[in-house]
Amino acid sequence: MIRLEGVAKSFAAGQRLFEAVAPTSLHIGQGEVFGIIGFSGAGKSTLLRLINLLERPTAGEVWVGQQRLDLLDAAALRQARRRIGMIFQQFNLLHNRSALDNVCFPLRIAGLKEAAIAARARQCLDIVGLADKAEQYPAQLSGGQKQRVAIARALATEPKVLLCDEPTSALDPHTTRELLAVLRDINRRLGVTIVIVSHSLSVVRALCDRVAVMEGGRVVEELPLRQAQLPEPRSDAARRLFEAA
Template identity: 55%
Template sequence: MITLRGLKKVYHGESGAVTALADISLDIKQGEIYGIIGKSGAGKSTLIRCINLLERPTAGQVVVDGRDMTALSESQLRVARKSIGMIFQHFNLLSSRTVLENVAFPLEIAGVSRAEREKKVLPLLELVGLADKKDVYPAQLSGGQKQRVGIARALASEPKVLLCDEATSALDPQTTESILALLKDINKKLGLTIVLITHEMHVIKAICDRVAVIEGGRLVETGKVFDVFTRPQSATAREFIKAIVNNKLPEALAAVLSEKPVAGGNLVVRLSFFGAATNEPVIAGLIRRFAVDANIISGSIDHLQDIPYGTLLIELSGKPEDIQNALNYLQARDLGTEVIGYVARHAYAVG
C-alpha cells in the first residue's frame, strides 16, 4: 500500500542545511496499523507529511496505492490526496461551524451538494459515536469528542489511508484509550491502512501491527510490535519500552549488585516469557533439575495484542557449576534470558 525508498529531506536555513530524514525505506501493507515512534525532533512528523507530500522529499520515492506521489503534478497530487486522510494533535476544527458542518467541509470544498454531504456525514458521525452531537459547536465538545470529529472529517472523502500525527498527545489517558479503540475499530470495519506517529510506546503497544523506530532522522529498528517490544535491538527502542515496563531494579539490590562475578556469590537473572511459555513451570523445573535455590525478586504479566508476556527477576544461589548449568538450561528455553549481575551470597536473598 505504501512504499518509501531512500527518502531524504533537507531543510536549508540561515545556519545551513539540516537533514531531517536520511535514507528512509519502509513498506507498509494494505490494512495494517503501522506505528512510527521517535522522540521530539527525531523526524517522525516530517516523515508522515512526506507520505502525502505536504512536505516534498529532497530525494527518494513515495508510492501510495501504486502511484509515485513524487512524480505527480500539483493537480494530480490534489486528486491523489483525496485517498489519504489525516488527523492532527490539535484537531483544527472550524469554531463557527457545527460538528456536521466540520465533517462535511472537505466535501463542500469538493463541490458535493448539501443533501449528498449530509447523506455521507451522518453515518460517519454514527461510526465515531457523535450522532447526537451533529448540531453542536466545537466549543461545547470535550477534547476526545473534538478528535472524533477530526477522525470523521478525515474519513469524509473515503480515503484508503489514514495518517495520524500525534493524534492522542493532547488527550488524557482514558480518552486516549477510547480514541485508540475507535481507530482500531475503523481499521477493522473499513479496511483502512493507518500510519500513526507518536512518542508514546503505550500507543504503539495498544493498536499497532508493526513499528518503525526513528532517531535523528534515521530508522534504527523496524519489525512486528511484539518482536520489537519483547526483543528490542536498538537503544532507542529499549528506552521507549522502559517507559511502560517497570524493569527497574529494587534499590536494595542495585546497591549490592556487581557486573563481575563475586566469589561464592549469587547470579541475578531477568527472564522474559512469551506466549505459551508464560504457562510453563520454568522455575519449578529449574529447581528439580539442578542443586540451586531460586529467589523470586519481582515479576509481572502483561498482554501484547492478546499474547501474554511476562518478566521475572530471580536470584540463583548454589555452587558455581550448578548455577552455570541452571543458566544454560534457562538460555536453552524459549524465553528471554538476561544476566543482570552478581551479588555476594546472603547480601540480598531473603529465602
C-alpha cells in the same frame, strides 16, 4: 499500499541544510496499522507528512497504492490526497463551524452535491459515535469528541489511508483508550490502513501491528508488535523508549 523508497527531507538552516529525515525506505501493507515512535525531534512528523506530500521529499520516491505521488502535478495531487486522511494532536477543527459542517468541509471542496454531502457527513459522525453531536460547535465538545470529529472529517472522502500525528497526546489516559478503540474499529471495519506517530510505546503497542523506531531522522529499527511479549530491542533509542514506558 505505502512505499517510501529512499525518501529524505532537508530544510534550509541559514547557509546550511538540516536533514530532518535521512534517506529512508518503508513498506506498509494494505490494512496494516503501522506505528512510528521516537522522542521529540526524531523526525516522526516529517516522515509522516512525506507520505501525503505535505512535505515534498528532497530525495526518493513516495508511492501510495499504484501512484507515485511525488511526480503528480498539483491537481492530481489534490485528487490523490482525498484517498489519504490525516488527523493531528490539536485536532485542527474550524471553531466557527458545527461538527457536521467540519465534516462537510472536505466534501464541499471535492465538489459533491449538497444533499450527498450532508448524508455522507452524518454517516461519518455515526461511524465515530457522534451522531448526536452534529450541531455542536468545537468549544462545546470534549477533547476526545473533537478528535472524533476530526476522524470523521478525515474519513469523509473515503480514504484508503489514515495518517495520525500524535492523535492522543492531548488526551487523558481514559479518553486515549477510547480513541484507540475508534481507530482500531475503523481499521477492522473499513479496512483503512493506518499510520500513527506517537512518542508513547503503550499507544503503539495497543494499536499497531508493527512499529518503526526513529532517532535523529533515521529509522533505526522496525519491530513487530502483535505477539504478547515485546520483542527485544537492538537499538539504543528503542531501549530508552521501552524504559520510558
